[in-house]
Ligand SMILES: Nc1ncnc2c1ncn2[C@@H]1O[C@H](COP(=O)(O)OP(=O)(O)OP(=O)(O)O)[C@@H](O)[C@H]1O
């Protein structure tokens with residue numbers, strides 16, 4: 229063996245580098261396994277509690293879904309909280325979707341590319357990082373504690389106030405995801421429209437928005453999935469922790485799924501813990517359904533450009 | 535092109551149409567016929583920021599003829615083309631100086647609406663860019679936005695026939711335009727451009743991404759189109775320019791129009807040595 233081929237055997241430095249590479253790989257793998265493992269533990273804990281509640285403590289699932297909050301664990305149910313959350317989602321999407329998509333369309337399609345636009349975009353990114361409780365505080369001050377000219381009192385902790393807090397919370401997410409969807413529409417398509425004699429508005433309305441709408445809807449659903457589990461801003465605006473009856477409308481007092489779960493989990497009686505676990509499972513299933521819808525929309529309507 | 539006869543002394547129906555008695559920029563010495571001019575540029579310059587992309591272009595594009603623009607990459611052919619329908623307005627930092635006369639009216643005058651202009655001057659791009667819509671909606675797009683919605687289906691069919699695409703897609707009009715092959719997409723874009731019945735059609739290397747069969751279909755199509763439309767086409771393919779055009783404009787690096795005249799003359803007996811070198815492949 230000549231010394232000229234010695235370095236082909238990869239001793240010394242090379243094997244040390246390889247070792248470093250393997251160590252790093254092992255660390256990354258462990259990190260990702262840790263995340264999955266923690267999530268699995270969490271789910272296992274919740275599901276086993278819920279199962280114990282249903283099968284061992286004989287909590288009737290139908291009654292759970294049709295009754296509302298009660299002092300007695302065997303009478304208590306989730307119905308009013310589910311309806312409250314459904315109301316919240318409907319109002320939240322109405323409040324945030326049009327303003328959010330409008331903002332995104334303006335920023336992407338019309339706004340001149342100047343310092344102001346960049347300032348607005350930077351602030352959107354910041355807003356997306358603001359803790360949700362802050363939005364609750366804002367709405368508490370700006371809406372809930374406002375004088376109500378009809379009654380002479382204050383507006384109070386109404387459903388609409390909760391929806392405003394959630395809408396503010398997810399607006400930046402909707403804007404950013406809608407901007408991404410708009411940006412994914414190729415420039416050539418826009419030029420094709422202009423060259424055919426379309427105005428700005430016709431181009432946006434007839435070509436750009438239809439092409440971007442699947443992406444926009446996907447982003448909106450994912451944002452709503454974030455909103456439905458939010459507890460802090462609702463507590464801040466004064467949502468009822470115990471939803472005894474479903475709200476009548478946007479101006480009624482309200483409770484929601486996460487606040488109800490929070491209340492149950494906080495009670496000393498063990499049976500309420502089981503109710504909380506079943507509530508969490510219901511919430512998780514709804515979340516799962518929303519995410520699945522988003523993925524389905526994306527796969528079904530996504531346009532493939534060459 | 536030899537099989538096309540030059541229209542001699544056509545009466546001027548439109549008062550605003552100018553006549554062309556000889557080509558301006560050198561060349562075209564034997565040009566004594568009078569043709570109607572669809573588009574004329576006068577001292578046209580375009581800057582991108584500090585860089586001048588085309589300089590002092592004076593050119594008269596004849597009506598209902600095919601005019602080819604050739605020249606090396608980066609010499610400003612696309613830029614020139616975009617001046618005619620004001621698509622340069624869409625580009626940040628682009629500045630146009632000089633005049634582009636369409637039937638005698640400077641399209642850069644303040645009172646000209648670029649949207650209205652583009653409804654009379656259609657465009658086909660180098661890369662096919664169909665909308666993510668059905669084939670029918672792609673072709674009908676210009677008609678719909680321009681409010682020409684009567685007998686939509688017939689107009690769509692006519693445009694698709696003119697673009698030599700009807701036979702291939704007549705049974706899938708509701709299928710997506712994105713599902714067609716590249717060559718079909720390009721013909722779809724041509725159908726989209728001609729459906730609203732513009733007077734002038736600008737084409738920026740419409741066949742550059744296509745195979746020989748699709749290319750020859752598009753060349754046939756351009757030949758047909760020139761009966762009803764004024765066609766201005768950018769091409770990198772010398773033989774293609776020679777085959778399909780009546781007039782040829784040769785741009786050279788720096789954005790100058792070096793020679794402009796009858797295609798036959800340019801290819802057989804160019805005035806300028808540079809043009810001869812370029813055409814014979816010695817330069818560019
Ligand atoms: N949007 C733009 N911004 C800045 N400069 C540009 C832009 N478009 C073109 N240019 C410049 O203008 C000059 C002419 O470009 P143009 O695209 O008109 O050339 P072309 O003759 O069409 O080239 P090709 O044959 O490669 O398509 C080039 O130097 C190019 O760099």
Ligand SMILES: [Mg+2]
Pocket residue numbers: 611612613738
């Ligand atoms: Mg070009």
